[in-house]
Amino acid sequence: MSIQHAAELIRAGRLVAFPTETVYGLGANALDPAAVARIFAAKGRPRTSPLIVHVESAAMAREFASAWPDAAGTLAHRYWPGPLTLVLPKRAIIPDIVTAGLPTVGLRVPAHPLALELIRAAGVPIAAPSANRFTELSPTAAGHIPEELADYTLDGGPARVGIESTVLSLAAGPLLLRPGVIPVTEIEALIGPVEIAAAAGEGPHASPGMHERHYRPRTPLYLGAPPAEGRGLILELPADPREFASVLYDRLHTADAEGWDWIAMALPPDTPEWAGVRDRLRRAGSVGLPADKGER
Numbered sequence: 001m002s003i004q005h006a007a008e009l010i011r012a013g014r015l016v017a018f019p020t021e022t023v024y025g026l027g028a029n030a031l032d033p034a035a036v037a038r039i040f041a042a043k044g045r046p047r048t049s050p051l052i053v054h055v056e057s058a059a060m061a062r063e064f065a066s067a068w069p070d071a072a073g074t075l076a077h078r079y080w081p082g083p084l085t086l087v088l089p090k091r092a093i094i095p096d097i098v099t100a101g102l103p104t105v106g107l108r109v110p111a112h113p114l115a116l117e118l119i120r121a122a123g124v125p126i127a128a129p130s131a132n133r134f135t136e137l138s139p140t141a142a143g144h145i146p147e148e149l150a151d152y153t154l155d156g157g158p159a160r161v162g163i164e165s166t167v168l169s170l171a172a173g174p175l176l177l178r179p180g181v182i183p184v185t186e187i188e189a190l191i192g193p194v195e196i197a198a199a200a201g202e203g204p205h206a207s208p209g210m211h212e213r214h215y216r217p218r219t220p221l222y223l224g225a226p227p228a229e230g231r232g233l234i235l236e237l238p239a240d241p242r243e244f245a246s247v248l249y250d251r252l253h254t255a256d257a258e259g260w261d262w263i264a265m266a267l268p269p270d271t272p273e274w275a276g277v278r279d280r281l282r283r284a285g286s287v288g289l290p291a292d293k294g295e296r
């Protein structure tokens, strides 16, 4: 029954927090500008930051993209449902508020069964950023979601992937806007060379929403050497990049609630497999770090 209730709320223009395999989303009917406006208000998210539109299949994605290059077909076939967002030219039916006025739309088929059921039951595409307040840590469990953010929350257990999707623009030449758990080298093996957008905070942003301070715990996070003062926690995380991503936000949420003066952890290596995790750590950390060279 909960899916039906959630779907009715979506159709009525309300907000539903729902599980995906990356992080929990705060969803609204992507075709309803007033409903989408509620997402920005609830999160305190600037209207310059576009939202990802969640669909149940590649066929449904094509209803909202005005172009579908071969690379989109190849990548959708290989990765959907899964943690890859494709940015494509949008059709007029997608309201401007969803895309921050851009002529492109970010589309993704999430892999969580409850997310797919919700989209199917609602019968509309669901625009959803992470279900957290702007700049705070993303939720990877229903218990991480701030109360009163959503009208209703679907609990689908812990998010398996644990960090936000890889965002790849195919609006012009392939351009990686945000790294995730899929290594860019793997994408290149399928569609050829991919340009990598400059990291946020270093010149103009390649897309809105690439805010430098994002994904932040409340406790200062040190990457590398911990400070000499205060009571801190040194986090030890798995040596495998996917396992690391899977537990990262949950470990930070827990550490944040424990009231330490600081949290410290080692920065993983600068390789394509770790690019998604390093991107989130860089934005979460209080110690400035050089940009990844993105060598592949």
Ligand code: AMP
Binding pocket: 049, 050, 051, 052, 085, 087, 099, 102, 104, 105, 106, 128, 129, 130, 164, 165, 167, 177, 178, 207, 208, 209, 210
């Ligand atoms: P979030 O919802 O916080 O996971 O962020 C969504 C990410 O997707 C941000 O990095 C956005 O910049 C990116 N994104 C979504 N839609 C578009 C778009 N139309 N053009 C460029 N980037 C987009």
Ligand code: MG
Binding pocket: 129, 130, 138
């Ligand atoms: Mg977010």
